[in-house]
Amino acid sequence: MAFAAEVAHRLKTLGVDPDDLRPFFYSDAGTDNAQAGTPKLDLCLKDGALSLLERKTGQQLTVDFHSPAWRHRAAGHVRAEQLVKAVFGRRKSADRPLQVTDATAGLGRDAWLLALAGAQVTACERHPVVFALLSDGLQRAAESALAETASRLRLLQGDFNGLCPLREPADVIYLDPMFPPRQKSARVKKDMQLLHHLLGAGQDDADAMLHTALAQPVSKVVVKRPRLAEPLAGRRPTSQLTGKASRFDVYA
Ligand SMILES: C[S@@+](CC[C@H](N)C(=O)[O-])C[C@H]1O[C@@H](n2cnc3c(N)ncnc32)[C@H](O)[C@@H]1O
Structure with a gap:
């Protein structure tokens, strides 16, 4: 085409x-x-x-960090978001920003939230179409009033497993593999449906990613899972934060 x-x-x-x-x-x-x-x-x-x-x-x-939804979210208490709590932990102030590797960038929502919270994020995305959409959204953000947040987010194209060991040291690695397909597909948000069509739901090598992440010299690995799903690779996390639909497994 x-x-x-x-x-x-x-x-x-x-x-x-x-x-x-x-x-x-x-x-x-x-x-x-x-x-x-x-x-x-x-x-x-x-x-x-x-x-x-x-x-x-x-x-x-479209990836649009200027959307009303994002403006509303960014104006709220970002530090109270479950993802931010799981990734930052008890870290209060520090002499340098928290370095986070987001192994599964997708449409960049989680990476952007972490950058809004002050983290320095390196995000990996292996699918070329998803990479292009996110790259476009980030470039538009970098040329706007959102430039400061955009400057804290660097996007790499490639498979996380192949990109490791990463050149930049990280404090935390974050994984958000595709959730397995749900029976009640109407519950999947419309934009996620398009993404699923492109990627195929639940096709990730998620267990392998957890093994790779745990082998890196980081202080913790955080994994997003469906609320009731088994932990990745059957490995029990050190702690968990559970929300309405999803859960964050923390491997300290
Ligand atoms: C559920 S989505 C992530 C959504 C993302 N957290 C967000 O906030 O938009 C999973 C993404 O990870 C990517 N992915 C899966 N396995 C990967 C790997 N081994 N390396 C890099 N990207 C991967 C997929 O292409 C997909 O875009």
Whole structure:
């Protein structure tokens, strides 16, 4: 599938080769990898932002840290968020920012929240389309009033297992593997549904990632899990923080 010229141009400015993304998109000629029954996805530019578009429904997925939802969240008490509590622990003030490696960046929501809380975050994303969407959102943030937060978030493309040992030392490694598919799929948020179509739910090598993370010289590893799921790789965490839908397993 050929992308619109403006999309191809945008991808190149992000350092992404459009040819690397083509296999993930449906071709009317039927030559690409999309399987029967999967939605026809495309990339477009919406108000200058790179968007994943489902052609039939018009549903779009964009990384936008300027959205009203993010503005509301950023104005709240970020330090009271479960993720921030799990990652920062009892750390009060320190002479340097907490260094966090987010092994599974996805759409960057957790990484952005941690950067808002003051952490210096290095985030890894292996899927080229997800990487491009997040890279686009971060670049727009870096050119705006959000530049200071954006400067605390660095994005790497690649598989976390292959990127280790990371060049930057980290205090904490954070893992948020795809949750296994749910039976009540209506409960999955709309934007997550598009992401699932692209990635395939529950296809992660999550157990291997935990082993890799625990082998790094860090003070702790934090894993996000569905509230009632078994711990990754059957390894009991040192402590847990449980929320409404998810849980954070802490390996100190
Ligand atoms: C559930 S999503 C993460 C969502 C993210 N925490 C957020 O806040 O948007 C999981 C992401 O991890 C990525 N991923 C899975 N295994 C990975 C690996 N071994 N290395 C790097 N990225 C990986 C997937 O491509 C997917 O984008």
